[in-house]
Amino acid sequence: MGLLDGRRALIFGVANDHSIAWGIAKALHAEGATLGLSSLESLLDRRVRPLAAQLGVEFVEPCDVADDAQIARVFDRWRERYGDLDVLVHALAFANREDLDGAFVETSREGFHRALDVSAYSLTAITRGALPLLRPGASVITLTYLGAERAVPHYNVMGVAKAALEASVRYLAADLGPAGIRVNAISAGPVRTLAASGVSGFRDMYAHFREIAPLRRNMTLADVGGAAVWLASGLSAGVTGEVVYVDGGFSILGVGLGE
Ligand code: NAD
Ligand code: 0WE
Numbered sequence: 001m002g003l004l005d006g007r008r009a010l011i012f013g014v015a016n017d018h019s020i021a022w023g024i025a026k027a028l029h030a031e032g033a034t035l036g037l038s039s040l041e042s043l044l045d046r047r048v049r050p051l052a053a054q055l056g057v058e059f060v061e062p063c064d065v066a067d068d069a070q071i072a073r074v075f076d077r078w079r080e081r082y083g084d085l086d087v088l089v090h091a092l093a094f095a096n097r098e099d100l101d102g103a104f105v106e107t108s109r110e111g112f113h114r115a116l117d118v119s120a121y122s123l124t125a126i127t128r129g130a131l132p133l134l135r136p137g138a139s140v141i142t143l144t145y146l147g148a149e150r151a152v153p154h155y156n157v158m159g160v161a162k163a164a165l166e167a168s169v170r171y172l173a174a175d176l177g178p179a180g181i182r183v184n185a186i187s188a189g190p191v192r193t194l195a196a197s198g199v200s201g202f203r204d205m206y207a208h209f210r211e212i213a214p215l216r217r218n219m220t221l222a223d224v225g226g227a228a229v230w231l232a233s234g235l236s237a238g239v240t241g242e243v244v245y246v247d248g249g250f251s252i253l254g255v256g257l258g259e
Contacts, residue, residue, distance in 0.1 A: 002032025008082050010036040010074075010128060012063065013091035013143075016047050018193045020143055021091035023221025024228040029055045033087065036075060038063045038074050044084035062098045065092065075129045085133040087232045090126060090142040093119040093195060095158045099200055104156040113165050115157045121165035127172055127183070136180030141230050143224075144185045144243060146251055154201050166243055173241030182240040186227050189219040189247035212256035214249030 007158050009028050013021035014037050025035055027085055036059030039048045054061045059081055061176055063074040078085060095115035099107050105155035130140075148162030173183040190196060190206045210218050227246045230236050245251050 002030070003229060003235065004028055004087075004134045005032035006037075007032045007033045007232065008084065009037065009089060010059075010085055010130070011089040011091065012038045012065065013089035014039050014051060015043055015194045016046050017051060018191075018221075019091070020188065020191060020193060020221065020224050021089065022051060023225045024057060024089055024091060024141075025051075025057075027222065027225025027229050028087065028089075028232060029057075033232070035080075036061070036078060040064055065126060066118055066179040068125065071125055071129045075133060079133060083131055083133070084135050085149070086135060086137070086138050088127065088130050088134070088140045089228065089232075090123050090140070092122065093143075093158065093161070095119065095156070095161065099157045101155055102156075104151075108156045112157055112160070114162055115161045119158065119161035120168060123165055123168050124172065125163070127176075131176075131181075134176075134179070134181050136233065137237075139246065140172065140176075140182075140183040141180065141228055141231050141238070142185045144169075144187045146187060146189075146247065147216070148187075149251075153197060153205075169243070170241045177240055182231075182236070183240065184231050184236075184239060185243045186224060186226050186231070187243050187245045187247060187251070189213065189250055190223065191219055191224070195251060200220070209248075209250060211258040212250065212253065213247065214252070216258075217248060219246055219248060 011021050036058045037052050037071050038061050041062035061074045061077050063070045082203040096111045144162045147159035148166050170186045196202050
């Protein structure tokens with residue numbers, strides 16, 4: 001008996017086996033959910049299909065979330081294959097590299113638009129695409145980061161995009177609550193993924209986090225996956241519009257001194 005037996009989940013954002021989306025896929029699968037994966041077309045054959053095969057996932061479809069036609073297509077395909085949907089997971093983000101390196105004040109108009117479009121607007125776009133398929137009791141889950149609320153060095157325009165994403169969670173929760181659909185975000189501490197590695201200063205920040213956070217360790221894919229199982233299941237039936245911190249307590253601190 002799994003917590004998610006009979007529930008169907010579509011997960012956006014698997015790039016490789018380090019992806020938070022993959023950690024969530026494994027956790028939902030372990031509780032009995034039937035899964036579908038969607039990712040950028042360029043990643044599907046080499047990266048995503050082999051992972052999907054590990055979990056016996058039969059639905060793997062491309063979607064660039066900046067393209068409304070691709071969003072419409074992925075939900076059409078889901079409807080043909082499964083009919084309805086219980087869990088929608090949004091675990092993707094993008095900003096131009098140069099906007100994560102320099103000073104925030106240098107952010108270009110184009111870079112701002114790109115980061116907000118892919119990282120924030122896309123949650124509303126895919127939730128609207130999924131809406132005809134979502135049943136009462138359905139759960140929408142996105143991923144955010146503390147840089148939405150605090151100025152984190154180099155996070156820059158991504159912090160502005162995550163602030164918009166977190167506000168979108170509240171407005172979507174207010175809109176869809178009457179239909180019995182919940183919308184929440186998980187704010188994860190730093191995890192070594194493709195999107196995180198190669199960001200200037202990430203290594204030092206990752207090591208610093210482990211020394212300061214109350215739980216004195218970094219967060220794992222299983223930590224985030226566990227919270228996603230809870231948000232996807234009826235155990236969280238009364239929770240919507242929230243940001244749930246999976247950060248070992250880092251964000252509660254006023255002063256971080258460690259030992
Ligand atoms: P990741 O690189 O594994 O995943 C990011 C995904 O975004 C990739 O699969 C990529 O293909 C996808 N993506 C980018 N542009 C896209 C587009 N236009 N259309 C469709 N997909 C697109 O990195 P991750 O760290 O697992 O990131 C997943 C989510 O977790 C992001 O929202 C990120 O902000 C969030 N998050 C990450 C951390 C961390 O430290 N890694 C912490 C908190 C929150
Ligand atoms: O949301 C993220 C990462 C998002 C991200 C990362 C990249 C790197 C490569 C978005 N776009 C790009 N574009 C690229 O070209 N995280 C929460 C992980 C992360 O990124 C940081 C962090 C943390 C944590 C950047 C600076 C400081 C901390």
